[in-house]
Amino acid sequence: MYENPSDQNQSTQMTRSHIGTRFGDPIFQMLTFAFAIMVLLILGGVILTLCEGAWPALRVFGPAFVWTASWNPVTKNFGALVPLIGTMITALIAMLIGVPFSFGLALFLTEICPHGIRQPIAIAIELLAAVPSIIYGIWGLFILAPLFQRTIEPLLISSLGPLPLIGALFQGPPIGIGMLLAGLILGLMVLPFITAVMREVFLSVPQVLRESAYGLGATRWEVTWRVVLPYCRTGVVGGIMLGLGRALGETMAVTFVIGNAHHLSTSLLAPGTTISATLANEFTEADGEIYTASLIGLGLVLFVLTFFVLAIGKRLLLGAQARTTLA
Amino acid sequence: MLKSLVKLGRASLFALSAASLATAANAADVSGAGATFPYPIYAKWAEAYKAKTGIGMNYQSIGSGGGIKQIKANTVDFGASDKPLTPEELNEAGLMQFPMVMGAIVPVVNLPGVKPGEMKFTGKILAEIYLGHIKQWNDPQIVALNKGVKLPNSAITVVHRSDGSGTTFNFAYYLNAVDSDWSKVGVDTAIEWPTGLGGKGNEGVSALVGQTQGSIGYVEYAYALQNKLAYADMINRDGKTVSPSVESIQAAAANADWAKASGYYLILADQPGAKSWPMTAATFILVHKMQAKPDVAKEVLNFFTWCYGEGDKMAEDLAYVPMPNNVVQMVKKSWSEEIKDSAGKPVL
Numbered sequence: 001m002y003e004n005p006s007d008q009n010q011s012t013q014m015t016r017s018h019i020g021t022r023f024g025d026p027i028f029q030m031l032t033f034a035f036a037i038m039v040l041l042i043l044g045g046v047i048l049t050l051c052e053g054a055w056p057a058l059r060v061f062g063p064a065f066v067w068t069a070s071w072n073p074v075t076k077n078f079g080a081l082v083p084l085i086g087t088m089i090t091a092l093i094a095m096l097i098g099v100p101f102s103f104g105l106a107l108f109l110t111e112i113c114p115h116g117i118r119q120p121i122a123i124a125i126e127l128l129a130a131v132p133s134i135i136y137g138i139w140g141l142f143i144l145a146p147l148f149q150r151t152i153e154p155l156l157i158s159s160l161g162p163l164p165l166i167g168a169l170f171q172g173p174p175i176g177i178g179m180l181l182a183g184l185i186l187g188l189m190v191l192p193f194i195t196a197v198m199r200e201v202f203l204s205v206p207q208v209l210r211e212s213a214y215g216l217g218a219t220r221w222e223v224t225w226r227v228v229l230p231y232c233r234t235g236v237v238g239g240i241m242l243g244l245g246r247a248l249g250e251t252m253a254v255t256f257v258i259g260n261a262h263h264l265s266t267s268l269l270a271p272g273t274t275i276s277a278t279l280a281n282e283f284t285e286a287d288g289e290i291y292t293a294s295l296i297g298l299g300l301v302l303f304v305l306t307f308f309v310l311a312i313g314k315r316l317l318l319g320a321q322a323r324t325t326l327a
Numbered sequence: 328m329l330k331s332l333v334k335l336g337r338a339s340l341f342a343l344s345a346a347s348l349a350t351a352a353n354a355a356d357v358s359g360a361g362a363t364f365p366y367p368i369y370a371k372w373a374e375a376y377k378a379k380t381g382i383g384m385n386y387q388s389i390g391s392g393g394g395i396k397q398i399k400a401n402t403v404d405f406g407a408s409d410k411p412l413t414p415e416e417l418n419e420a421g422l423m424q425f426p427m428v429m430g431a432i433v434p435v436v437n438l439p440g441v442k443p444g445e446m447k448f449t450g451k452i453l454a455e456i457y458l459g460h461i462k463q464w465n466d467p468q469i470v471a472l473n474k475g476v477k478l479p480n481s482a483i484t485v486v487h488r489s490d491g492s493g494t495t496f497n498f499a500y501y502l503n504a505v506d507s508d509w510s511k512v513g514v515d516t517a518i519e520w521p522t523g524l525g526g527k528g529n530e531g532v533s534a535l536v537g538q539t540q541g542s543i544g545y546v547e548y549a550y551a552l553q554n555k556l557a558y559a560d561m562i563n564r565d566g567k568t569v570s571p572s573v574e575s576i577q578a579a580a581a582n583a584d585w586a587k588a589s590g591y592y593l594i595l596a597d598q599p600g601a602k603s604w605p606m607t608a609a610t611f612i613l614v615h616k617m618q619a620k621p622d623v624a625k626e627v628l629n630f631f632t633w634c635y636g637e638g639d640k641m642a643e644d645l646a647y648v649p650m651p652n653n654v655v656q657m658v659k660k661s662w663s664e665e666i667k668d669s670a671g672k673p674v675l
C-alpha cells in the first residue's frame with residue numbers, strides 16, 4: 001500500500017522526462033536556433049534594403065558620396081560629409097560629458113553615498129532614462145537654448161574664443177541652438193544608461209576584494225582605480241558603448257536643438273546637422289529618385305559607422321581582457 | 328486567475344467593438360496630406376464640415392513635397408502643395424490640380440522692442456540676408472530703410488525651413504525674381520541654404536524665431552499671427568510699402584490670369600500693383616484624374632465645393648484669401664471635364 005503510489009510517481013516522472021528528452025529539448029533547441037537565425041536574417045535584410053535603396057545615389061556619386069560636403073536638392077548633388085561629421089562631433093561631445101559624469105555618479109552611488117539615499121538617487125537616475133527623447137528636445141529648445149544664447153555662449157566666446165587653436169571651436173555669434181547644445185542634450189540623455197550599467201557592474205565586484213584592499217591600507221581612490229575598475233572593465237566599456245550607440249542614432253531631441261543646417265563649421269556653437277536629424281527632416285519631403293536614394297545612403301553610412309564603432313569597442317575590450325588575463 | 332481571464336476577455340471584446348466602430352467611422356472620411364502653409368484653414372474647414380455633415384476630413388500637414396509623393400503613391404485621397412506642378416508633371420502622374428486658397432508669406436523678426444509691422448524690408452535686402460551677405464542688424468541698408476527703429480549691433484540669425492516646403496519654393500521664387508545673385512542658390516522646395524538654421528514646418532520656423540533673439544524667418548501669415556511674431560512690411564515691385572492683409576493679397580491676386588494658366592500653373596510672387604503683397608502664394612490641391620473609387624472622389628470634391636462656397640469667412644478670419652468666383656467656376660468646370668471614374672464617366 002505504501003510503496004505503490006511512490007512507484008507510480010516515479011514512473012510518471014520517468015515518462016515525463018523521457019518525453020522531455022525526446023521532444024522537448026530538440027524543439028526548444030530548434031526554437032532558439034530559429035530566433036538566432038531570425039536576428040541574422042533581419043540584420044541582413046536591413047543591409048540589403050539600405051544598399052538597394054541607396055544604389056541610385058551610390059551609382060551616381062560613387063564612394064565620394066561619403067566625403068562630399070555638398071547637399072543641394074536643386075542641382076541634385078548630395079554628399080554625406082556634413083551630417084556624418086555632425087553625428088560624430090555631437091556623439092563625441094555627448095561622451096565627453098556623459099562618461100565622466102556617469103562614472104562619478106556610479107562611483108558615488110556604490111562606494112561613497114550613505115546607504116539611506118542610495119536607492120532614491122538610483123531610481124531618480126533610472127527615471128531620467130524613461131523620459132521620452134522629444135521631451136529632452138523641447139526642454140532643450142525652450143529652456144536651455146535661450147540660456148545658452150544669453151549667458152553661456154557669450155561667456156564661452158569671450159573667454160575661450162580668443163585662445164589659439166581651441167578658440168576656433170568657440171567663435172561666431174551666440175545662437176543658442178547648435179552642435180554644442182545638441183551634444184550637451186545627448187550627454188544628458190545617455191547619462192542614465194551609462195550610469196545604470198556602471199552601477200550594476202561596480203556592485204558586482206565581490207566585497208571581499210574591496211575589503212582586502214582596504215585592509216592593505218589602500219585609499220578609496222586606489223581601491224576604485226586598482227581594484228574595482230580592473231575587475232569590471234568589460235562592463236564599463238559595455239555601458240559606454242551602449243550610450244555611444246544611443247548618441248549616434250538619437251533623432252528627435254537632436255533635430256530640435258541642432259539647427260538643421262548643412263554647413264561645415266569649425267565652431268561648436270554653429271548650427272549643424274546629424275544623419276538621423278537629416279533623415280527625420282527631409283525624408284517625407286524628398287522628391288526625385290536621387291534625393292531619396294541619397295537619404296537612404298545616409299542611413300547606410302550611419303549603419304556602417306555604428307557597426308565600426310561597436311566593432312572597435314568590442315576589439316578594445318577583447319584586447320583589454322587578454323592583457324588582464326596575461327597579467 | 329479565472330477572474331483576470333474574464334476581465335481580459337471583456338477588455339478585448341470591448342477593444343474589438345471599438346475598433347470596428349472606428350473603421351466604420353473612417354469609411355466615410357476623406358484623407359489628404361501635404362502643405363503646412365494652408366493647414367490652419369484646412370483644419371478649420373474640416374472641423375466645420377464635420378459638424379455640418381458628419382463627414383470627417385483627415386489632413387496631415389507633412390509638407391508639399393510629402394503631399395505630392397503621397398498622392399502619387401495613392402495613399403491619400405488628395406494631396407496639397409504650395410508648389411504647383413507643371414502641366415508636364417501633371418500629365419506624367421495622371422493628376423489634376425486646382426488652386427484652393429491664397430495666403431501671404433511674411434518675414435518675421437525677433438528683436439527686443441520691435442513690434443509687428445514696425446520694420447520693413449525690400450526683396451533685395453531679404454535676399455542679401457538669406458545669402459549671408461548682410462550679417463548684422465545695424466547694416467547700413469537695413470538702417471536706411473528703417474529710420475526710427477532701434478536696431479542692435481548684433482548678428483542676424485537666419486531661420487529657414489529644414490524640410491522640403493512649398494513656402495520655401497514661393498519664397499525662393501520671389502528672392503530669385505528680385506536678386507540676380509540668388510540664381511546660384513536656385514529655386515525649389517528644398518535648397519542648399521548658404522546660411523542659417525532650419526526649422527521643420529511653418530510651426531518649426533515660428534518656434535525657432537520666437538525662441539531666438541536676433542533671428543529672422545519666413546512663415547505663412549496665419550502662423551505669424553497665431554504665434555504673435557513680429558512680422559515686417561515689404562516694399563513691393565511698385566516701390567510702395569505694404570502690410571500683409573487680405574487687401575494686399577487680393578491686390579496681388581487681381582493680376583493673376585488663371586484662365587491662361589495651363590493646369591492652373593501660376594505663381595503669384597512679385598506681382599505689379601501699388602497695393603500688391605510681393606510674397607503672395609496660392610496653394611493647390613492635387614487629385615487623380617482617373618478615380619478607381621468614384622464615391623470617395625465625390626466626397627472629396629463635395630468637401631472642396633463646400634469650402635469654396637461656405638468657407639470664405641473662415642479663411643478671411645485666418646488671413647487667407649478665398650479664390651475669386653470666376654476662378655471657382657473654372658475649377659468646377661475642370662472637375663467635371665477631367666475627373667472620371669474607371670468607366671470614363673465624370674465623377675461629379
